[in-house]
Amino acid sequence: MLIFRLAFKNIIGAGLRTWLSVLVLSFSYITIIFTQGMYRGMSQQITSAMIATELGDGQYWNSAYDPDELFDLDKANGVLPAEFDPAINSGQAVPILFYPGSIYPQGRLRPVIIKGIPDRQQVLAIPAQFLVVEDPEIVKAVIGERMANSCKLAQGDLVTLRWRDSDGTFDAVDVEIAHIMKTIVPAADQGILWLNLHQLQTMTGLDQSATMIVISPELTRRPDLPGWDFKSVYYLTEEIRAMVKMKSSGAMILYFVLIGLALIAIFDSQVLSIFHRRREMGTMMALGMTRLRLILLFTLEGAMHGVLAMLLAFIYGTPLLIWSIRSGIALPAISSRWGIALSDHLFPHYTIGLIVFTILLVMILVTVVSYLPLRRISRLKPTDALRGKLS
Amino acid sequence: MNQNNVIIQLENVVKDYRIGSGYFRALKDFSISFGHGEFAGFIGPSGSGKTTALNIIGSLDQPSSGTCLVLGENISTISHRQAANLRNHQIGFIFQTYNLLPVYTVYENVEFPLLLLGLSDTGRKKMITEALEMVGLTDKIDSRPAQLSGGQAQRVAIARAIVKKPALILADEPTANLDVKNSHNILELMVKLNRELGSTFVFSTHDPKVISYLQRIIRLEDGRIVSDQPQKQEL
Ligand SMILES: Nc1ncnc2c1ncn2[C@@H]1O[C@H](COP(=O)(O)OP(=O)(O)OP(=O)(O)O)[C@@H](O)[C@H]1O
Ligand SMILES: [Mg+2]
Numbered sequence: 001m002l003i004f005r006l007a008f009k010n011i012i013g014a015g016l017r018t019w020l021s022v023l024v025l026s027f028s029y030i031t032i033i034f035t036q037g038m039y040r041g042m043s044q045q046i047t048s049a050m051i052a053t054e055l056g057d058g059q060y061w062n063s064a065y066d067p068d069e070l071f072d073l074d075k076a077n078g079v080l081p082a083e084f085d086p087a088i089n090s091g092q093a094v095p096i097l098f099y100p101g102s103i104y105p106q107g108r109l110r111p112v113i114i115k116g117i118p119d120r121q122q123v124l125a126i127p128a129q130f131l132v133v134e135d136p137e138i139v140k141a142v143i144g145e146r147m148a149n150s151c152k153l154a155q156g157d158l159v160t161l162r163w164r165d166s167d168g169t170f171d172a173v174d175v176e177i178a179h180i181m182k183t184i185v186p187a188a189d190q191g192i193l194w195l196n197l198h199q200l201q202t203m204t205g206l207d208q209s210a211t212m213i214v215i216s217p218e219l220t221r222r223p224d225l226p227g228w229d230f231k232s233v234y235y236l237t238e239e240i241r242a243m244v245k246m247k248s249s250g251a252m253i254l255y256f257v258l259i260g261l262a263l264i265a266i267f268d269s270q271v272l273s274i275f276h277r278r279r280e281m282g283t284m285m286a287l288g289m290t291r292l293r294l295i296l297l298f299t300l301e302g303a304m305h306g307v308l309a310m311l312l313a314f315i316y317g318t319p320l321l322i323w324s325i326r327s328g329i330a331l332p333a334i335s336s337r338w339g340i341a342l343s344d345h346l347f348p349h350y351t352i353g354l355i356v357f358t359i360l361l362v363m364i365l366v367t368v369v370s371y372l373p374l375r376r377i378s379r380l381k382p383t384d385a386l387r388g389k390l391s
Numbered sequence: 392m393n394q395n396n397v398i399i400q401l402e403n404v405v406k407d408y409r410i411g412s413g414y415f416r417a418l419k420d421f422s423i424s425f426g427h428g429e430f431a432g433f434i435g436p437s438g439s440g441k442t443t444a445l446n447i448i449g450s451l452d453q454p455s456s457g458t459c460l461v462l463g464e465n466i467s468t469i470s471h472r473q474a475a476n477l478r479n480h481q482i483g484f485i486f487q488t489y490n491l492l493p494v495y496t497v498y499e500n501v502e503f504p505l506l507l508l509g510l511s512d513t514g515r516k517k518m519i520t521e522a523l524e525m526v527g528l529t530d531k532i533d534s535r536p537a538q539l540s541g542g543q544a545q546r547v548a549i550a551r552a553i554v555k556k557p558a559l560i561l562a563d564e565p566t567a568n569l570d571v572k573n574s575h576n577i578l579e580l581m582v583k584l585n586r587e588l589g590s591t592f593v594f595s596t597h598d599p600k601v602i603s604y605l606q607r608i609i610r611l612e613d614g615r616i617v618s619d620q621p622q623k624q625e626l
Contacts, residue, residue: 287503
């Protein structure tokens with residue numbers, strides 16, 4: 001306890017340099033916690049949106065479907081297995097048919113993936129109720145906001161849709177944009193045209209067929225179906241996790257620079273202590289302090305940088321973190337750069353584990369860096385120290 | 392000198408300093424003892440070995456050969472830890488350059504040895520106040536060393552040395568950086584402390600002012616004791 005008190009007094013009495021190191025260290029704390037919280041929040045936000053609008057609680061893929069092989073998308077489907085009829089009828093599962101096509105907004109060709117979804121489904125947050133067929137002659141479509149913007153389509157617009165039916169002959173129809181939906185999930189928006197499943201099946205001659213069956217969490221049974229492969233949410237979000245991981249390790253460079261700067265300054269001041277404060281060390285030894293306690297004292301004094309930085313970061317960081325949790329961070333500009341359609345506001349997700357880990361990491365680094373230059377104290381003779389000499 | 396009273400005994404002490412590939416012998420066949428309550432000093436020309444002798448007595452350094460007993464401890468064989476313990480409990484140092492700890496206040500500087508001793512808060516406060524009263528610096532307790540004059544700084548150093556009431560106080564050229572008036576003040580203070588606390592004082596000096604206060608003068612030359620005489624104090 002004595003050593004703590006002395007170390008604290010020493011560092012409080014130290015000069016501007018110390019406070020600069022403390023300031024930079026406190027930036028490091030805040031930057032790490034803030035950005036890592038942001039990445040976690042981002043990952044969480046994207047994942048939950050994907051679950052709501054795309055993934056459900058997992059998907060059965062027709063074995064012919066391969067998301068990386070979109071040329072054969074017209075063949076990536078199969079007749080729905082009868083075992084799934086009860087689940088589909090009770091709203092615990094929803095079949096979706098993917099089909100390639102193209103639209104011609106303002107006369108320009110635009111390839112799309114047509115996704116057929118039943119108009120009465122509750123599994124995904126796709127506003128399929130707009131796809132209810134009132135007049136069999138009219139084909140209605142729902143598109144996402146980004147799609148609408150990039151094709152300059154508005155609600156009520158008619159746009160020509162062309163597709164190749166199962167015989168290989170081209171067909172065309174004018175579809176009416178019945179609704180434009182807001183979503184952050186690219187798989188439901190960019191290049192996607194949502195149609196009524198029955199209408200799409202009729203148009204393509206693929207009666208009773210689908211590309212995948214998305215299931216809701218209410219369906220607890222996940223039977224093995226020949227010709228259909230179950231993909232869990234964990235599997236389906238792998239890419240997102242990998243991407244967030246990559247982004248967050250990219251931020252490591254920033255952390256290294258910040259912590260590195262502070263560590264260099266602390267190391268430097270410890271080396272200087274060995275030179276400039278030798279007489280002080282000699283005096284302490286003359287007053288009855290052992291070398292071991294002296295090393296402990298000066299190590300602790302260095303480590304105090306980390307403690308003070310923590311206090312400082314707590315003082316100005318807490319309001320910052322609370323504000324970011326409450327009102328989110330506006331990110332409209334950043335989202336496109338990220339390659340993900342984020343919502344306007346990102347809500348960071350800070351965990352105790354993240355904060356504790358960051359504090360531990362910085363404290364350990366600071367303590368080690370403080371200790372390293374002090375090893376030579378163990379060979380310091382009191383008489384040499386008092387004369388200001390280094391042994 | 393009463394033999395039972397002896398607290399410091401050096402016998403045939405030799406101190407060699409390594410210089411390059413050879414040695415320099417700073418103390419040669421050095422034998423002397425001090426009794427309880429003495430007010431004595433090493434004098435002699437620069438380089439004669441005064442500081443070396445004082446450092447060995449103070450357990451800051453060890454003799455190359457010979458025996459040195461201080462307050463029951465054998466300095467030749469003592470471990471670093473034991474030496475620190477001995478200094479902490481029994482020995483007070485006063486340096487030519489004061490050596491106050493710069494970031495601490497006057498109060499905290501005087502408190503330092505007591506903190507090392509692990510004394511309680513209330514016990515410490517009483518002892519510090521007492522020590523600062525003795526040196527007449529109760530009005531400066533919150534000052535930092537940089538804000539003190541040389542005389543005041545040395546008085547703080549004295550307070551720090553005497554605060555634990557050690558059996559032995561070693562003072563290496565305590566007046567070298569002080570003017571005449573301050574030197575006399577400090578010497579009178581030390582004489583008073585010697586009487587009141589009964590602590591043994593051993594000086595190293597070539598300051599005639601200090602010499603005039605000593606009760607016993609040990610003259611060194613070239614690492615040897617050339618004379619050892621009591622001095623009559625005129626009152
Ligand atoms: N660490 C050391 N290494 C080498 N030589 C040393 C060392 N310390 C002291 N000496 C030498 O030992 C001799 C005695 O030194 P010491 O410091 O004891 O002298 P002193 O009597 O205190 O002198 P002064 O009055 O100048 O303080 C000197 O010649 C000095 O050069
Ligand atoms: Mg000397």
